Amino acid sequence: MAKPAKLPKAVSVESYFLRYAFPCTYVIKQRGEINDRTFRALENAAMHNRKVGRKLLESTYRKAFERMDRVAESMGIRSHWDLKVIREYFHNRHNAMIEAGDGSYAIAPNVFRELCKVHTAEIIEKRDDFFIVKYGRGKTRVVGSFYVPGAKKGDKVRIHHGFAVEMAE
Structure with a gap:
């Protein structure tokens, strides 16, 4: 179930x-x-x-x-x-x-279409209010961290545009 x-x-x-x-x-x-x-x-x-x-x-x-x-x-x-x-x-x-x-x-x-997509990404670096994440085939992006403030390096998050939206399962 x-x-x-x-x-x-x-x-x-x-x-x-x-x-x-x-x-x-x-x-x-x-x-x-x-x-x-x-x-x-x-x-x-x-x-x-x-x-x-x-x-x-x-x-x-x-x-x-x-x-x-x-x-x-x-x-x-x-x-x-x-x-x-x-x-x-x-x-x-x-x-x-x-x-x-x-x-x-x-x-x-x-x-723009690529930026609009939702991806599962791995946090490779955590800074003050943002993460650097890796997704796809070696792509990286800077995303805001305020929705998932407890996330840490190595965690998986879902990203959309410049935001880490939620923790990924």
């Missing part, structure tokens, strides 16, 4: 989604789809593990929720707010959708 999906301690499903989605907020703001006030509210919530209303998340990250709706449907689950759906999307399907050129990824440069 499969283990039920669990959230990190004291993290709501909305906050868990935002951990993965927040890095995309910079691009959404750059496109003029949200204003500075909304950006700052989402940033504050993401950085301080504060719950955000589902309507705001769904309106800000419309494309992600459209994709998660497809994932939920394929899993036979009714809601994109089910933790199993969110994990399946970010852990297993997000990168394939990027590779397939889903939505605006069809015209995005390869370097």
